[in-house]
Amino acid sequence: MRADRVRLLAGMALALWLVLPLVPLAIWSVAHGWRFPDLLPVAWSFKAWSHAFSASSGVLHGLGQSMLIASVATALAILVGVPAGRALGLYRFRGKQLVLLLLVAPVLVPPIAIAPGLHGVFLQLGLTGGVPGVILAHLIPVIPYMTLVMAAVFGRFDTSHEAQARSLGARPWQVFAHVTLPAILPGLLTGALFAFLVSWSQYLLTLVIGGGRVQTLPLVLYGFATSGRNDLTGAIAILYILPGALVLALTARFLTGRAPGLAP
Amino acid sequence: MMLELRGLTKTYPGHDRRTVEGLSLTVPQGSLTALLGPSGAGKSTVMQMIAGLQAPDAGDIRLGGKSILDVPPERRGVVLVFQNAPLFPHLTLAQNVGFGLRMRGLSAPVVAAEVAAMLERVQLAGLGNRRPHELSGGQVQRGALARALVLKPDLLLLDEPLSNLDAGLRDEMRALIMTLQRETGVTTVVVTHDQAEAVVLADRIALLLDGRLAQVAAPREIFARPATLAVARFFGGVNFLAGRVTGGAFDCALGRLPLPRGVADRGVADRGVADRPGTLTIRPEAVRLGQGDGALSARVIGTTFLGTQTRVELSVSGQRLEALLAPEAASALIPGQLLDVTLPTEALWLIPEDQKHG
Numbered sequence: 001m002r003a004d005r006v007r008l009l010a011g012m013a014l015a016l017w018l019v020l021p022l023v024p025l026a027i028w029s030v031a032h033g034w035r036f037p038d039l040l041p042v043a044w045s046f047k048a049w050s051h052a053f054s055a056s057s058g059v060l061h062g063l064g065q066s067m068l069i070a071s072v073a074t075a076l077a078i079l080v081g082v083p084a085g086r087a088l089g090l091y092r093f094r095g096k097q098l099v100l101l102l103l104v105a106p107v108l109v110p111p112i113a114i115a116p117g118l119h120g121v122f123l124q125l126g127l128t129g130g131v132p133g134v135i136l137a138h139l140i141p142v143i144p145y146m147t148l149v150m151a152a153v154f155g156r157f158d159t160s161h162e163a164q165a166r167s168l169g170a171r172p173w174q175v176f177a178h179v180t181l182p183a184i185l186p187g188l189l190t191g192a193l194f195a196f197l198v199s200w201s202q203y204l205l206t207l208v209i210g211g212g213r214v215q216t217l218p219l220v221l222y223g224f225a226t227s228g229r230n231d232l233t234g235a236i237a238i239l240y241i242l243p244g245a246l247v248l249a250l251t252a253r254f255l256t257g258r259a260p261g262l263a264p
Numbered sequence: 265m266m267l268e269l270r271g272l273t274k275t276y277p278g279h280d281r282r283t284v285e286g287l288s289l290t291v292p293q294g295s296l297t298a299l300l301g302p303s304g305a306g307k308s309t310v311m312q313m314i315a316g317l318q319a320p321d322a323g324d325i326r327l328g329g330k331s332i333l334d335v336p337p338e339r340r341g342v343v344l345v346f347q348n349a350p351l352f353p354h355l356t357l358a359q360n361v362g363f364g365l366r367m368r369g370l371s372a373p374v375v376a377a378e379v380a381a382m383l384e385r386v387q388l389a390g391l392g393n394r395r396p397h398e399l400s401g402g403q404v405q406r407g408a409l410a411r412a413l414v415l416k417p418d419l420l421l422l423d424e425p426l427s428n429l430d431a432g433l434r435d436e437m438r439a440l441i442m443t444l445q446r447e448t449g450v451t452t453v454v455v456t457h458d459q460a461e462a463v464v465l466a467d468r469i470a471l472l473l474d475g476r477l478a479q480v481a482a483p484r485e486i487f488a489r490p491a492t493l494a495v496a497r498f499f500g501g502v503n504f505l506a507g508r509v510t511g512g513a514f515d516c517a518l519g520r521l522p523l524p525r526g527v528a529d530r531g532v533a534d535r536g537v538a539d540r541p542g543t544l545t546i547r548p549e550a551v552r553l554g555q556g557d558g559a560l561s562a563r564v565i566g567t568t569f570l571g572t573q574t575r576v577e578l579s580v581s582g583q584r585l586e587a588l589l590a591p592e593a594a595s596a597l598i599p600g601q602l603l604d605v606t607l608p609t610e611a612l613w614l615i616p617e618d619q620k621h622g
Contacts, residue, residue: 160346166337167315167344168364169415178367182354 022241028234048231052239059236062220067243069131069206069216070199073138077146077195080139082188085150090159100151103144111141115208122209129211137209138199145194153187197244265328265341265418265451267291267314272323274309283309285475287323291419291468296445296452298466300459302498306475307455308347311421314453315344327419338367341418345408347427347455351396357407358383358392364415382414386440402433406440413444420445420452426461438465459499463487471495487547493615496545502586503551505544509614514544517583518560521607527614541617548575550611551587559604564597578605 028034029048031041052059088096106114118137119128127133157180165179166172181188203218210216217240225233272287284306291297299307312318314325316337324331332340343364351360361382362375370378383389386406396404405425412420425441426434442465445452456462462469463483471478471486478498479491490496493504507516514521521544553576562585565577574594576587587605597603 158348160348161352163312163317164344164346165352165363165367166317167342167346168367168411169338169343170363170367171336171338174367178363179352 022238025234025237028230029232029238031231031234034230045231048229048235052232052235057232058215058220059217059232059239062215062217062236063239065131065215066200066217069135069138069214070196073135073142073199074146074192074195076135076139077142078188078192080143081146081150081191081195082184084143084147085152085191086154086157088147088151089154089157103147106141106144111202111204114140115204118205119208128209129213131210131214134206134210134214134216137205138202140205141202142195142198145198146191149187149191149194150184153184153191157183193247196247200244266293267419267451267453268324268326268329269310269314270324270326272310272313272325273321274306274313274318275321282475284313284320287472287475287477289470289477289480291451291453291470293451294449295468296442296454296466297468297470298462299453299455299470299472300462300498301457301472303457305457305472307457307472308423310472311344311423311453311455314419315342315421316340317344342421343412343415343417343419344421345412345423345425347424351399351404351407351411353396355396356392357388357394357396357399357403360396360407361392361411361414363411378414382410385413385444386410401429402437405429405433405437409441409444413448413450416448417450420450422452422454424455424457426456426458434461441465471498473498488611489613490545490615493543493545496613496615500548501545502548503546505583507542507544508539509542510539514542514612514614516544517581518607519581521558521612522609523612523614524610527612543615543617545613545615546607546611548586549573549588550608551578551585552606552608553587553589553593553603554606555604556606558609559606562603562605564599564601564603566599567594567597580605 027041030044030046032043032045032047034041051057055061087093088100118140122128122133122137127136161179161183162175165175170178201218202216203222206214206216206219210219212219217236221233221236221240224236267290269287269289272284273282274284275282287306287310299310301307309318313320316332316335320333325333327341332342351357352363355363358376358379362379365375365378379392380389383392386409388403388406388410391399391403396407399407405428409422409425422441426437429437438461441452441454454462454465456465467482468480469483469486470480473494479486479495481489486495487499490499490501493501496504505514505516505518507514509515509523512523514523560580562578562580565579565584567577568575569591570588572591573588574591576589576594576597578585578587585605
């Protein structure tokens with residue numbers, strides 16, 4: 001009983017820690033005049049929300065751009081990360097440590113340190129100012145996450161199942177679809193979720209490579225936040241958090257093997 | 265179908281020694297052959313090459329008279345059941361057994377009917393909806409066997425099918441394999457490192473030592489007539505007497521022992537001389553105590569009770585010999601005791617000198 005209660009309290013504390021900062025944002029988004037030291041706004045309004053959803057604010061466009069870029073980056077990361085992770089997880093080869101080091105490098109090196117140089121390279125290649133260039137830039141931090149997750153997944157993978165399936169009459173693509181994929185799916189979803197969110201929360205690389213012409217949601221959000229529109233900032237921030245929370249809720253079952261919630 | 269291996273050779277990259285070297289072996293149609301050898305002898309590699317999961321460096325694999333080297337594993341008509349062939353964990357038992365049939369594109373009702381019939385045969389009827397982790401070790405092994413047999417393969421390869429089972433389950437599984445093999449008549453090769461298992465299970469034993477085929481024979485034959493010293497040792501041979509063959513008898517430390525007809529001629533065809541060195545061997549269970557024709561005087565060194573038998577160590581003219589006796593026959597023996605032993609002529613076997621190290 002006691003342990004249960006402690007666990008429940010700890011869980012609630014953690015939940016509050018994560019949720020509390022969102023509360024003022026949520027209030028801001030529906031406030032019409034909210035000044036210190038008032039505990040609550042003097043009046044309520046959905047003006048910020050209706051403006052956020054109007055075409056002129058650019059929020060919906062930003063949402064679409066973010067969705068497109070993060071989805072394509074994730075798909076490309078899966079295409080690269082699954083075979084690369086397999087090679088890293090299953091085989092010993094010359095230079096493996098170096099490959100691992102290079103993979104971790106983008107995670108260790110702050111984007112701000114590489115952004116100027118990257119911009120120069122992309123400029124020469126004519127990749128600045130467009131969505132393809134931004135996707136390519138996002139892949140720099142996204143692919144390592146995906147690959148490292150898949151390397152861990154394949155590190156625990158037993159290839160004898162694949163050989164057994166082959167001997168039972170499965171063609172190579174059937175082996176992948178019926179044996180390999182089901183085995184790596186939970187890890188693949190974890191990796192994809194990470195990949196999506198890394199791209200989704202990317203600000204600097206989008207700004208530098210997109211040159212302001214690719215307006216993803218964080219760029220739109222930052223624009224409003226710096227111009228003092230607290231109500232719109234609150235609304236966009238909520239929109240910005242939503243996909244991640246949604247994907248997490250949908251995949252939690254795969255990731256942990258149980259439904260979301262505090263109770264087991 | 266008849267399986268023929270011809271000069272099969274395989275070296276893994278980065279290894280100096282060949283894993284399998286020039287292996288030639290014929291497995292007759294419908295036989296249950298054991299591929300026996302200590303771990304690291306290359307048995308599993310041979311199986312994977314037959315199944316098409318590894319490519320040999322040299323040699324040919326023929327099934328039913330046709331080379332299958334260029335046939336991909338899924339179309340060879342060969343099914344290999346892996347040693348660590350637990351069922352696919354994400355599928356139920358029935359889905360596991362139906363896996364190969366589904367991969368062939370058979371319709372769901374056909375698969376279901378075949379699977380149900382097969383589960384019945386391996387005594388797993390009614391467990392089809394269970395997941396592998398809800399099955400016992402024995403049930404998993406039977407499921408793996410069913411998953412292979414349901415495909416009606418031309419050749420069935422079983423890699424250590426009994427190694428993960430407890431003693432009781434092992435006997436049960438061995439009996440099931442023998443029964444199903446007899447009923448289906450499927451040509452079967454079983455890999456094992458356990459000579460006792462091979463002797464009980466198989467009608468032919470192919471002994472693989474250091475990647476080479478040491479001998480192929482029926483279990484009784486390989487026990488009584490080992491081709492080389494290594495074969496004799498692998499099957500528990502302990503009594504080896506060095507000497508020379510002259511005129512149908514063997515001269516050694518124990519004196520002149522007459523050899524059975526046929527045995528004395530072993531190796532003569534190769535050498536063409538009647539006087540040549542060789543090693544005489546006799547199974548420890550063939551050594552008799554007591555007086556008889558050509559009895560030798562022996563001293564007891566010690567006895568070890570082994571459960572069903574007692575091992576008696578003897579010294580005969582300074583030569584160490586071991587005898588395996590029924591425990592009651594050996595119960596009165598004490599170290600230092602002098603007694604008579606007989607080496608029955610028909611139990612003597614000769615290993616020619618040039619095959620000592622084969």
